[in-house]
Amino acid sequence: MTMPSWEIWAVIVAIGAGTFLIRFSFLGLIGARKLPDWVLRHLRYTPVAVMPALVAPMVFWPEATGGAFDPPRVSAALATLAAGYLTRNMLVAIAAGAATLYGMLYLLA
Amino acid sequence: MSTASVRSAYWTGVRHGAPFTLVIMPFGLLFGVVGSEAGLNLVEVMGFSVLVIAGAAQFTAVQLMVHEAPTLVVILTALVVNLRMAMYSASITPYLGAAPLWKRAIAAYFLVDQTYAVAHARYEARPEMPLSERLAYFFGAVSPVCPLWYAMTLVGALAGRQIPPEYALDFAVPITFLALVAPALRTAAHVAAAAVSVLLSLVFAFLPYSTGVLVAALGAMVVGARVEFWMERRA
Numbered sequence: 001m002t003m004p005s006w007e008i009w010a011v012i013v014a015i016g017a018g019t020f021l022i023r024f025s026f027l028g029l030i031g032a033r034k035l036p037d038w039v040l041r042h043l044r045y046t047p048v049a050v051m052p053a054l055v056a057p058m059v060f061w062p063e064a065t066g067g068a069f070d071p072p073r074v075s076a077a078l079a080t081l082a083a084g085y086l087t088r089n090m091l092v093a094i095a096a097g098a099a100t101l102y103g104m105l106y107l108l109a
Numbered sequence: 110m111s112t113a114s115v116r117s118a119y120w121t122g123v124r125h126g127a128p129f130t131l132v133i134m135p136f137g138l139l140f141g142v143v144g145s146e147a148g149l150n151l152v153e154v155m156g157f158s159v160l161v162i163a164g165a166a167q168f169t170a171v172q173l174m175v176h177e178a179p180t181l182v183v184i185l186t187a188l189v190v191n192l193r194m195a196m197y198s199a200s201i202t203p204y205l206g207a208a209p210l211w212k213r214a215i216a217a218y219f220l221v222d223q224t225y226a227v228a229h230a231r232y233e234a235r236p237e238m239p240l241s242e243r244l245a246y247f248f249g250a251v252s253p254v255c256p257l258w259y260a261m262t263l264v265g266a267l268a269g270r271q272i273p274p275e276y277a278l279d280f281a282v283p284i285t286f287l288a289l290v291a292p293a294l295r296t297a298a299h300v301a302a303a304a305v306s307v308l309l310s311l312v313f314a315f316l317p318y319s320t321g322v323l324v325a326a327l328g329a330m331v332v333g334a335r336v337e338f339w340m341e342r343r344a
Contacts, residue, residue: 001148001149003174003177003180005153008174011183012160013160015160015161015167015184016156019163019194020218022188022192023194023198023220024213024217024218025199026195026199026201027201027213027216027217027220028210028213028214031202035199038334041333041337043193043195044193044196044333045299045329045330045333046330047193047289048303049325049326049327049329049330049333050186050189050306051165051169051190051286051287052286052304052325053306053309053322053325053329054172054186054286055282056307057310058172058279060311061314073283076280076284080288081291082291085294088292090132090289090292091132093284093287093291093292094285097284101280101284
């Protein structure tokens with residue numbers, strides 16, 4: 001990356017401070033007041049809303065292949081998703097994805 | 110309440126947090142490796158793990174920084190990933206809200222996915238637990254999880270520079286994210302949100318400065334919430 005060091009630290013400190021404020025919000029400032037239902041309803045989906053959006057372009061247009069569709073990477077992504085969905089276990093999912101990726105890269109090399 | 114029961118609550122917390130070491134070790138290691146491969150120096154990688162102490166947000170930030178997204182977009186997107194923690198904060202407040210401010214501040218810093226999950230489950234199961242034991246239990250659960258996160262980040266950052274490109278580490282981040290998301294696809298609403306997130310991120314990939322991710326995330330949150338609402342009305 002080409003970011004200067006001061007900017008990297010600005011990012012780290014801002015995310016650190018913001019994350020602390022999110023964690024401290026109710027515990028420290030707002031107290032035991034309840035969040036409105038519609039807010040909770042949206043917050044519940046933040047992880048599954050953000051992470052797939054970050055991943056999808058990396059899966060379909062990986063930088064390592066110059067953006068070309070890459071069967072090993074797409075298969076590895078599908079294997080990770082399937083293993084994680086079926087076993088509900090993050091480590092099994094990572095192992096399945098890594099095994100598929102390296103297996104396919106080896107076979108297609 | 111005795112010091113003995115407080116001490117025993119602490120050790121129960123340690124025991125309940127211990128299984129997470131299996132997740133924290135590879136995840137922390139991976140962040141160290143990915144961070145240093147991305148061009149961060151040792152202090153910067155450690156700065157992330159100590160000041161942010163939230164894996165998914167850290168990976169998100171590094172990923173966007175590699176893609177030269179503007180600073181504000183990097184910060185905003187990483188914080189959106191962490192918005193779920195407002196929910197943790199709200200749901201733990203009835204149990205820890207009576208503690209002194211400085212203890213609540215320290216607890217807030219350590220309120221990560223794993224410590225929240227075990228503490229909330231324990232407090233719900235034992236509503237009679239006094240505050241001192243609740244705090245002891247919480248910091249017990251923190252003990253095997255958070256220091257290990259720093260340590261494994263350090264190991265990963267030190268090792269990262271020695272890993273050659275044919276190991277295809279570019280794909281460590283997508284695999285890790287998918288492994289985090291897949292077990293969370295518990296309901297039709299979660300699946301719908303994830304599907305919309307994928308679709309919108311591909312459709313809006315042309316938007317400058319990686320802002321397509323934010324658009325996709327907001328759209329997916331709304332869809333997840335709507336689907337949940339419909340399912341509840343049908344039920």
